[in-house]
Amino acid sequence: MAGHSKYKNIMYRKGAQDKKRSALFSKLSREITVAAKMGLPDPEANARLRAAIIAARAQSMPKDNIQRSIDKASAGDADNYEEIRYEGFGPGGVALIVEALTDNRNRTATNVRTIFSKNGGNLGASGSVSHGFERLGLIEYPATAGDSDKMVAFQPPNIGAVPITDIVGKTRLVPPDIDIVRTARAMGISFGD
DSSP states (O other): OOOOOHHHHHHHHHHHHHHHHHHHHHHHHHHHHHHHHSOSOTTTTTTHHHHHHHHHTTTTOHHHHHHHHHHHHHHHHOOOEEEEEEEEEEEGGGGGEEEEEEEEEHHHHHHHHHHHHHHHEEOOOOTTTGOOOOOBEEEEEGGGSSSSHHHHHHHOOTTOOOEEEEEEEEEOOBGGGGHHHHHHHHHHHHHOO
């Protein structure tokens, strides 16, 4: 009977999975490279790099791929990616901020403008939307990490007020973006990683 080879089906399914994984690893590798270029190549001293590495490990990216991306940024032979921020309004006047990482500003601007216009929105000028947003961090602990009352009462030293919410099964901290590393370290010392 034609078309019923079990092993060919497995081969095509695995090929499709590998293609998706490859695209994801490329994206994560780019983020690690940019983070390492923007700061130090040491994850302890570079919060953005540490976050990119954690995201890569969460997706089971091999350690040698992560290290290769960091080394590529340190050597300076990586592509020159830059961050661009677009602001606009979506359907119904919803304010949107799109942050993009690109090696070609013109292509990205055209693509973002096309996406906005096809979906009933329009691209705004720089600063037209950002006044309504505040950059914050997010630290999340499972309920098993410690007593939720102690976590809610916890205030990291020298950081100021940190809104803490106790959700069923999780405790969330929302520090200002600039204080996220110090807050995370203080929480790690008090409650563990």
